[in-house]
Amino acid sequence: MPPDDRTHRPARRVGIKDVAARAGVANATVSRVLSGSADVRADLRERVLRAAAELDYQPDILAQSLRRGATRQVGFIADDLSNHLIADIATGAESVLRAHGYSLLVMNSERDPTLDPANLRVLHARRVDALMMCPVEEDDPDTVAALRAINVPLCVIEGDLPPSVPASYVHSDHRDGMAHALRHLVGLGHRRIAVVAGPVRYRSARQRALGLEDVAGERRRGLVLHHVETELTPQAARASTRAALDVPGPPTAIATGGDGSLPGVIAAIDDLGLAIGEDISLVTSDPGDLGPVFRPPLAAITRDGALIGATAAELLLERIVDPRTGARTVILPTVFEPRASVGRVPARRGAGPVRSPAGTPGALPRPRPATPRSGTTPRR
Amino acid sequence: MPPDDRTHRPARRVGIKDVAARAGVANATVSRVLSGSADVRADLRERVLRAAAELDYQPDILAQSLRRGATRQVGFIADDLSNHLIADIATGAESVLRAHGYSLLVMNSERDPTLDPANLRVLHARRVDALMMCPVEEDDPDTVAALRAINVPLCVIEGDLPPSVPASYVHSDHRDGMAHALRHLVGLGHRRIAVVAGPVRYRSARQRALGLEDVAGERRRGLVLHHVETELTPQAARASTRAALDVPGPPTAIATGGDGSLPGVIAAIDDLGLAIGEDISLVTSDPGDLGPVFRPPLAAITRDGALIGATAAELLLERIVDPRTGARTVILPTVFEPRASVGRVPARRGAGPVRSPAGTPGALPRPRPATPRSGTTPRR
DNA sequence: GTGGTTCCAGAAAACGTTTTCTGGTGCGTC
DNA sequence: GACGCACCAGAAAACGTTTTCTGGAACCAC
Numbered sequence: 079m080p081p082d083d084r085t086h087r088p089a090r091r092v093g094i095k096d097v098a099a100r101a102g103v104a105n106a107t108v109s110r111v112l113s114g115s116a117d118v119r120a121d122l123r124e125r126v127l128r129a130a131a132e133l134d135y136q137p138d139i140l141a142q143s144l145r146r147g148a149t150r151q152v153g154f155i156a157d158d159l160s161n162h163l164i165a166d167i168a169t170g171a172e173s174v175l176r177a178h179g180y181s182l183l184v185m186n187s188e189r190d191p192t193l194d195p196a197n198l199r200v201l202h203a204r205r206v207d208a209l210m211m212c213p214v215e216e217d218d219p220d221t222v223a224a225l226r227a228i229n230v231p232l233c234v235i236e237g238d239l240p241p242s243v244p245a246s247y248v249h250s251d252h253r254d255g256m257a258h259a260l261r262h263l264v265g266l267g268h269r270r271i272a273v274v275a276g277p278v279r280y281r282s283a284r285q286r287a288l289g290l291e292d293v294a295g296e297r298r299r300g301l302v303l304h305h306v307e308t309e310l311t312p313q314a315a316r317a318s319t320r321a322a323l324d325v326p327g328p329p330t331a332i333a334t335g336g337d338g339s340l341p342g343v344i345a346a347i348d349d350l351g352l353a354i355g356e357d358i359s360l361v362t363s364d365p366g367d368l369g370p371v372f373r374p375p376l377a378a379i380t381r382d383g384a385l386i387g388a389t390a391a392e393l394l395l396e397r398i399v400d401p402r403t404g405a406r407t408v409i410l411p412t413v414f415e416p417r418a419s420v421g422r423v424p425a426r427r428g429a430g431p432v433r434s435p436a437g438t439p440g441a442l443p444r445p446r447p448a449t450p451r452s453g454t455t456p457r458r
Numbered sequence: 459m460p461p462d463d464r465t466h467r468p469a470r471r472v473g474i475k476d477v478a479a480r481a482g483v484a485n486a487t488v489s490r491v492l493s494g495s496a497d498v499r500a501d502l503r504e505r506v507l508r509a510a511a512e513l514d515y516q517p518d519i520l521a522q523s524l525r526r527g528a529t530r531q532v533g534f535i536a537d538d539l540s541n542h543l544i545a546d547i548a549t550g551a552e553s554v555l556r557a558h559g560y561s562l563l564v565m566n567s568e569r570d571p572t573l574d575p576a577n578l579r580v581l582h583a584r585r586v587d588a589l590m591m592c593p594v595e596e597d598d599p600d601t602v603a604a605l606r607a608i609n610v611p612l613c614v615i616e617g618d619l620p621p622s623v624p625a626s627y628v629h630s631d632h633r634d635g636m637a638h639a640l641r642h643l644v645g646l647g648h649r650r651i652a653v654v655a656g657p658v659r660y661r662s663a664r665q666r667a668l669g670l671e672d673v674a675g676e677r678r679r680g681l682v683l684h685h686v687e688t689e690l691t692p693q694a695a696r697a698s699t700r701a702a703l704d705v706p707g708p709p710t711a712i713a714t715g716g717d718g719s720l721p722g723v724i725a726a727i728d729d730l731g732l733a734i735g736e737d738i739s740l741v742t743s744d745p746g747d748l749g750p751v752f753r754p755p756l757a758a759i760t761r762d763g764a765l766i767g768a769t770a771a772e773l774l775l776e777r778i779v780d781p782r783t784g785a786r787t788v789i790l791p792t793v794f795e796p797r798a799s800v801g802r803v804p805a806r807r808g809a810g811p812v813r814s815p816a817g818t819p820g821a822l823p824r825p826r827p828a829t830p831r832s833g834t835t836p837r838r
Numbered sequence: 839g840t841g842g843t844t845c846c847a848g849a850a851a852a853c854g855t856t857t858t859c860t861g862g863t864g865c866g867t868c
Numbered sequence: 869g870a871c872g873c874a875c876c877a878g879a880a881a882a883c884g885t886t887t888t889c890t891g892g893a894a895c896c897a898c
Contacts, residue, residue, distance in 0.1 A: 093884055104848045109886055119846070134607075139583045140529065141884035144520050144853050151563075159552065160764070162746075165545035172539065172566050176577075181584060183531075184564050186552050197556075203519045204561060227514075341751050366542075368748045371721050384540070473854055484878045489856055499876070521854035524883050 092133045101129035112137065143205070150180045152394060153201035155194060155211035159186040161337060162366040164212065166383025167235060167390070171210065174391035180207070191215040198224035206230060208394040210387075213237045216279070231397035231405075233390040238281050246393045247407040248386055252282050252363075255379035255412030256289030256333065259361045262377075262416060263331045264298055267423040268359060272304040272322045272329040274315065274343055276336030283307070286335040286363075304329060308339060315342025316349070323350055323358075330423050331359035335379070340365060359420040374418035381412045472513045481509035492517065523585070530560045532774060533581035535574060535591035539566040541717060542746040544592065546763025547615060547770070551590060554771035560587070571595040578604035586610060588774040590767075593617045596659070611777035611785075613770040618661050626773045627787040628766055632662050632743075635759035635792030636669030636715065639741045642757075642796060643711045644678055647803040648739060652684040652702045652709040654695060654723055656716030663687070666715040666743075684709060688719060695722025696729070703730055703738075710803050711739035715759070720745060739800040754798035761792045 098108045103122055110116045111126040118126075129135075143149040152175055156164045172182045183206060187193035191214045198221065201209060208231040213221060216237050225232065225243045232245040239245055256273065263271055273290050276283040287305060294303050308318035315338070322329065323346060334343050340362050344354075352358045355374040362369065362378045369376045389408055397403045478488045483502055490496045491506040498506075509515075523529040532555055536544045552562045563586060567573035571594045578601065581589060588611040593601060596617050605612065605623045612625040619625055636653065643651055653670050656663040667685060674683050688698035695718070702709065703726060714723050720742050724734075732738045735754040742749065742758045749756045769788055777783045 091884090094886095095884080105885080106849080106887080107847060110847085113886080115886090117846070122847080136579070136583050138585065138884055140520065140524050140585050141853090142886075144524050144855090145884080145886045147853075149520065160542075160546045160549040162540075162542060162545070165542070165548075166540045168545075168564065169540045169566055172564060173568070176565065176580075181563055181565070181580065183561055184548065184552060185556065185561070186549055188553070199516070200556075200561065203516050205518065205520050341747065344751055367721065368751065371724055371748065371752070373753050471854090474856095475854080485855080486857080486879080487877060490877085493856080495856085497876070502877080518854055521883090522856075524885090525854080525856045527883075 091138065092135050093138070094135070097126065097129045097133055097135050100133060101125040148207050148398075149205050151183050151204065151206045152180055152208045152210065152391070153183045153185065153204070153206040155185050155187055155197050155201070155209070155213075157187050157189050157212040157214050158337075159184065163337070163364050163381075163383045167212075167387035170384030170387030170389075171391040172387070173384070174388045174395070178395055180391075180395070187214055189214055191218050191221070194218060195220040195224040198228060202228040207398050208232070210235060210390045210394060213239065216240075216281070231394050231401075233393050235386060235390055236280075236282055244405050246390075246397070246405040248390045248393065249281070249285075249407065249409045250381040250386065251409050251412050252285035252335065252379075253289040253292065255363070255381075255414060256286040256335065257292045258289075258412075258414040259333050259377070259379050260290065260293040260303070262414060263333070263359060263361070263420060264293070264301060266359070266420065268331040269298075269300045269423075270302045270304070270327065270329045271331045271333065272306050272319075274306045274308060274319055274322070274332055274334045274336070274339055276310045276339065277307055280336070283336060302329075308336070308342075310336045310338040312338060312342035312345065315339035316345045317342075319343045319346035320349055323347070323352075329358070331361070331420065333361040333363075333379075335363045337364065340368075355419045355421045357424050361414075361420060369415070369417070372419070377417040377420045378415050379412050380415060381410060386410060471518065472515050473518070474515070477506065477509045477513055477515050480513060481505040528587050528778075529585050531563050531584065531586045532560055532588045532590065532771070533563045533565065533584070533586040535565050535567055535577050535581070535589070535593075537567050537569055537592040537594050538717075539564065543717070543744055543761075543763045547592075547767035550764030550767030550769075551771040552767075553764070554768045554775070558775055560771075560775070567594050569594055571598050571601070574598060575600040575604040578608060582608040587778050588612070590615060590770045590774060593619065596620075596661070611774050611781075613773050615766060615770055616660075616662055624785050626770075626777070626785040628770045628773065629661070629665075629787065629789045630761040630766065631789050631792050632665035632715065632759075633669040633672065635743070635761075635794060636666040636713065637672045638669075638792075638794040639713050639757070639759050640670065640673040640683070642794060643713070643739060643741070643800060644673070644681060646739070646800065648711040649678075649680045649803075650682045650684070650707065650709045651711045651713065652686050652699075654686045654688060654699055654702070654712060654714045654716070654719055656690045656719065657687055660716075663716060682709075688716070688722075690716045690718040692718060692722035692725065695719035696725045697722075699723045699726035700729055703727070703732075709738070711741070711800065713741040713743075713759075715743040717744065720748075735799045735801045737804050741794075741800060749795070749797070752799070757797040757800040758795050759792050760795060761790060766790060 094105050094108050098105045103126060107118060107122060108126050111118050111123050154168060154171060156168065158164055168184060175182050183201065183204065185197040187197055194214055210233040212235050215221065216239060222240060222243055233248060234245045235248050260271060273286065275286045278284050278287065290303050290305055304322060306318050306322045308314045319342060332343060334340060347354060347358060354360050362376050364380055365376050365378050369378045389410065393406060474485050474488050478485045483506060487498060487502060488506050491498050491503050534548060534551060536548065538544055548564060555562050563581065563584065565577040567577055574594055590613040592615050595601065596619060602620060602623055613628060614625045615628050640651060653666065655666045658664050658667065670683050670685055684702060686698050686702045688694045699722060712723060714720060727734060727738060734740050742756050744760055745756050745758050749758045769790060773786060
């Protein structure tokens with residue numbers, strides 16, 4: 079058999095000069111007709127359009143981009159694309175961009191700070207017209223340098239960059255959301271509340287801490303707000319939460335912020351044998367579809383990921399169309415959704431937390447054994 | 459003030475001819491050095507490399523793409539990017555592609571069959587080197603026509619295209635997964651099991667139905683497997699599930715397949731006042747992070763989204779590198795994870811289902827009121 | 839009739855690369 | 869010393885567009 083047995087025929091694309099030849103005009107005329115830029119005599123325009131339709135001509139965006147100096151591509155550097163909220167943001171952005179003839183080039187930095195500058199370089203070389211990103215580290219010098227080099231409109235989502243790099247911002251009002259949730263808990267009678275939030279190196283955690291301070295500043299008598307800062311892994315959140323609960327006079331309510339912390343918080347509550355919504359109230363942040371389905375349904379501070387992405391895209395398009403447009407900052411609202419996981423203060427539980435039957439205080443049990451536990455009682 | 463007050467300085471990019479000029483050689487030599495294609499005298503190579511480094515030269519991928527006829531971009535048409543599993547697939551694909559110098563161009567078809575051909579045309583015009591997609595409709599003629607026109611390696615994820623379009627496939631072994639789950643239930647003593655699956659127009663639903671038939675064919679005496687086909691909306695799933703449960707001699711276990719059905723199934727179980735893991739056993743498909751956190755923890759048939767995406771990307775890269783490589787089909791395993799939501803058959807519940815205190819049998823209650831319900835009892 | 843506009847379309851340059859083509863140099867061989 | 873060949877680097881073509889440049893034709897005014 080012949081070695082050069084390519085089954086994959088190249089099948090030359092039809093180009094502008096094919097259209098020009100068929101219409102009996104010059105390339106330039108075809109281009110003018112199709113881009114509608116200048117005046118072309120009616121009969122020629124007609125011929126060109128017919129020829130283009132007959133050949134099913136599709137302009138080569140690559141060549142257009144090279145010539146025009148604009149790719150109509152927008153880059154998105156996600157810190158964790160598999161995160162539900164980030165995926166929603168990408169979805170919202172793509173939808174708006176697609177409607178305007180732009181495409182979205184996604185890169186994932188996998189929460190690895192060294193990937194941000196690398197990805198930025200790729201997108202620079204690909205000459206994206208604009209850039210949206212969720213930076214892993216806000217002050218990473220390599221990232222900042224890479225951002226300086228790539229001179230296109232930039233929109234940062236949930237993060238604060240040094241003022242030396244000009245950028246639009248789309249933020250969520252975590253401060254208000256947390257304050258709202260805390261006031262709700264206070265209104266139900268809770269006086270000892272723990273806020274389990276991520277490290278303050280994240281803007282969202284800082285904002286939630288401000289929300290906490292807002293409520294603390296309202297000087298409700300007897301109110302004790304405890305700020306628990308934890309890394310956003312299930313293990314860390316579990317340990318921190320458990321430490322916060324396992325004290326004399328423990329909190330009667332927890333408000334969590336931070337993406338990965340929820341499973342750890344729930345595990346810690348389980349560890350201590352507490353019933354959510356009864357022994358302890360729980361407010362979560364962005365539980366996704368888990369919130370309403372959980373038992374009890376989880377009260378939550380939520381935000382609209384698709385709206386965040388769409389807003390970022392619009393901010394960028396506005397600056398692409400008119401480069402004189404300045405960078406803007408948009409703060410989108412959060413909404414507090416009360417559900418059954420928050421309840422009144424339990425009647426009597428001041429002395430100390432209920433101990434989990436299994437496990438000694440020091441050693442954390444292995445996460446999530448497959449056998450049923452507390453929650454629903456085995457027999458009724 | 460001058461009207462032409464552009465603050466956005468273009469800041470001409472450094473190109474190959476700048477490097478050539480600084481090194482005192484021709485463009486071609488720079489290109490040869492940088493692409494490592496042909497032999498260049500050592501001293502010249504040295505000069506070129508130094509000049510490129512000094513100028514921080516980054517080749518323009520756009521121009522490279524035009525000249526080489528390859529963009530090093532792969533398009534991904536997702537049917538629902540905000541779906542957790544699809545986001546994982548994108549993540550896995552992007553990771554592999556990035557490691558090979560390729561970028562991922564994502565488009566979302568929002569489960570709208572008419573967007574598939576439109577998105578395909580965009581990606582064609584953008585000259586992607588390969589294409590992965592989750593088709594909304596498997597037999598849509600416009601989609602098939604658009605796929606025919608775009609002559610690049612194609613990998614379809616979870617779907618069957620007509621044989622007229624050549625494609626690689628990455629499938630998940632839903633058949634085996636469902637059979638596995640059903641055998642597990644049978645082993646626990648369950649004899650009346652309902653499989654709530656999506657419409658058979660989806661490949662995944664067809665495969666799960668085959669898994670059901672496999673187990674049915676094993677002729678366990680007294681075994682009744684009930685195939686409930688439902689649209690993948692919470693409302694439809696709720697109604698279908700409720701209808702399946704609300705019969706004399708109801709199923710003692712449910713296995714669900716299909717992305718959006720879980721909330722509806724759970725709602726239906728709630729409607730009838732049944733306790734998951736006690737009154738009725740429940741196996742879900744791909745519950746994401748919800749599975750282990752739910753109470754009781756949800757037994758699940760799961761698959762590795764990132765692996766699916768990575769596999770698709772590898773299949774495509776293999777064909778990009780060597781176009782003579784044929785299309786392949788890969789079936790990835792599913793794994794069954796038993797958890798507390800499946801249990802033994804309840805001792806005595808043959809006469810009929812327990813009625814929900816609220817709601818008449820005919821009218822479905824509004825989904826998800828915010829007040830606590832069954833599940834955890836309000837007082838202990 | 840000459841000069842100046844205006845209108846419009848073709849020719850050609852440009853975008854930033856890669857690759858083919860061309861040709862000079864140096865060397866070995868007869 | 870002529871020829872052939874290998875080696876390597878510069879010149880130029882090519883990728884498929886858009887845009888500038890050029891110029892012919894028609895029209896008007898003097």
